[in-house]
Amino acid sequence: MVSVSERFDYPYVIDDVINEFVLACHQVFAGDKLGILLVGSSARGELSWTMKESTACFYSDIEFIVVVEKMDKRSQSFSKEVADIQKRRDLGKRFKIDYVLNDWDGIARLDKKIFVFDSKNTGIELGDQPIKPMMPNVNKNNINFHELNDVLLHRMKALLMDVPDDLFYQANEQDDFCLSIAKNTLDITTWLFPYEAEELISGFENRLNSWERQRKDLKLSLYFGDDEFSFLRECIAIRRGVLKNLDAVSLLEKYISIYAKAINYCKFINDISLDEPLSKASVSSSLFLEFSFRRRLKEASLLLVNFKMFGLACLLTNIFTPRKGRQIEFCFLMIEALSLLLTNQKSKHDEMISQSKESLGHLLVLQDGMNRSRVDQWLGLRDQYRSLTEIVI
Numbered sequence: 001m002v003s004v005s006e007r008f009d010y011p012y013v014i015d016d017v018i019n020e021f022v023l024a025c026h027q028v029f030a031g032d033k034l035g036i037l038l039v040g041s042s043a044r045g046e047l048s049w050t051m052k053e054s055t056a057c058f059y060s061d062i063e064f065i066v067v068v069e070k071m072d073k074r075s076q077s078f079s080k081e082v083a084d085i086q087k088r089r090d091l092g093k094r095f096k097i098d099y100v101l102n103d104w105d106g107i108a109r110l111d112k113k114i115f116v117f118d119s120k121n122t123g124i125e126l127g128d129q130p131i132k133p134m135m136p137n138v139n140k141n142n143i144n145f146h147e148l149n150d151v152l153l154h155r156m157k158a159l160l161m162d163v164p165d166d167l168f169y170q171a172n173e174q175d176d177f178c179l180s181i182a183k184n185t186l187d188i189t190t191w192l193f194p195y196e197a198e199e200l201i202s203g204f205e206n207r208l209n210s211w212e213r214q215r216k217d218l219k220l221s222l223y224f225g226d227d228e229f230s231f232l233r234e235c236i237a238i239r240r241g242v243l244k245n246l247d248a249v250s251l252l253e254k255y256i257s258i259y260a261k262a263i264n265y266c267k268f269i270n271d272i273s274l275d276e277p278l279s280k281a282s283v284s285s286s287l288f289l290e291f292s293f294r295r296r297l298k299e300a301s302l303l304l305v306n307f308k309m310f311g312l313a314c315l316l317t318n319i320f321t322p323r324k325g326r327q328i329e330f331c332f333l334m335i336e337a338l339s340l341l342l343t344n345q346k347s348k349h350d351e352m353i354s355q356s357k358e359s360l361g362h363l364l365v366l367q368d369g370m371n372r373s374r375v376d377q378w379l380g381l382r383d384q385y386r387s388l389t390e391i392v393i
Contacts, residue, residue: 004038004124008045011056017089018062021097022126024081025066028074030077033104035067035134036127039119046202048119048183048239057092059179064099064121067107067131075101094176107131112138114190114200121202124368140197149266151191153288153324155184156331157389159255160382163338167248168375178246181255182238186263195269196220204239208232223265228258252339259332277329279359284325291393296320302391309387311365318363318392330359330385334378341374349374351352356381364388 002014018038025036040063041047048059068074078101086097102110112115117138125131163178189207196218201207212229217219231254237243264274266287274284284290288298293297296319303315310318317323333356340349353374355365360381374379 010047013056020085028078029068032069032126033129035129035131037065037131038124038126039063039065043124044122050241058095061096061098065100065131066099067104069105107134112136112142112144117200118202140194140200143194148286150289152185153328155187156328159184160331160334174248177248178251181251182235185235185255205236220265223261231258248298249342256336256339278325279329281322285323287322290322290324299392306391309364314364326362333359354379360385
């Protein structure tokens with residue numbers, strides 16, 4: 001059998017990580033009818049990695065689906081085993097082993113999401129019992145578009161959290177941040193491709209190729225021109241490590257531009273006025289997979305424990321009203337403020353930070369940062385938002 005590293009020309013160490021994970025599965029769930037599926041970018045041939053001083057450094061998670069006969073307390077010991085594997089491997093600060101644990105009945109009832117489509121389409125079987133035949137079929141007609149639109153929040157949040165503190169002082173983490181920009185830009189293809197696709201496709205480059213072949217027939221072409229397609233190609237090259245001496249400021253400006261156009265396309269294709277902000281409750285609930293009232297009540301206990309962080313008004317907002325649109329608005333404002341700060345556009349940055357504070361202020365009680373420097377104000381707002389995401393999604 002061809003190993004994953006041989007199949008995709010990855011560093012050999014990925015085989016070691018995969019083998020250790022599979023061994024842990026067998027040790028913890030011995031005797032079960034066991035399914036193990038490698039999924040995500042590593043299974044699609046799109047793992048992001050580089051070599052630093054002859055050591056592999058991973059920028060993508062290594063993801064698995066594990067299926068057992070019965071969900072029980074063994075899941076706790078398994079979690080510890082996976083954490084131990086991750087600790088033993090020095091593969092960069094962004095390296096993470098991620099997995100979903102389910103039983104065989106549950107795997108057949110999975111929601112029809114893009115993750116399920118990609119996993120069934122490109123996953124690599126590593127267990128005793130194949131998982132893919134048991135997974136539901138996901139296609140253009142039954143995919144959950146609300147969950148698909150959630151990609152926008154995940155990518156905005158991921159980039160915001162990836163901004164290194166040293167970036168403000170022109171230190172040596174610019175290349176890592178450029179790779180994060182590229183990764184989070186390419187998921188635009190994941191998010192928007194199904195809207196005009198005849199059939200679903202896995203892989204960033206495959207989706208981009210399909211778009212370019214049909215470009216003149218797509219409504220997407222009203223929003224994406226030569227600059228946007230060239231930038232997506234540039235992002236693919238960055239992920240592959242082809243481009244060097246990258247400029248984070250330039251990439252960030254392109255990121256802001258393409259996402260602004262992507263958001264407008266999403267509104268257009270969903271019959272929402274371009275003038276309507278994502279933070280508007282009706283827009284947020286119509287586009288995103290806002291959690292059910294029952295789910296919000298479960299989160300209410302965590303919010304109540306942290307009442308001082310929220311206060312009564314924000315507590316009620318988080319429990320009873322759509323918040324994903326508000327979060328996206330905040331993240332985008334912060335990314336725009338970052339770009340203005342890096343290009344020394346102080347007055348525009350101050351205006352954008354003011355808008356960011358107003359946006360985040362709808363979700364939690366803000367701490368006073370009036371006497372801080374511009375950099376510290378930006379980092380402080382980012383930290384306050386991070387504290388929110390540690391309590392609610």
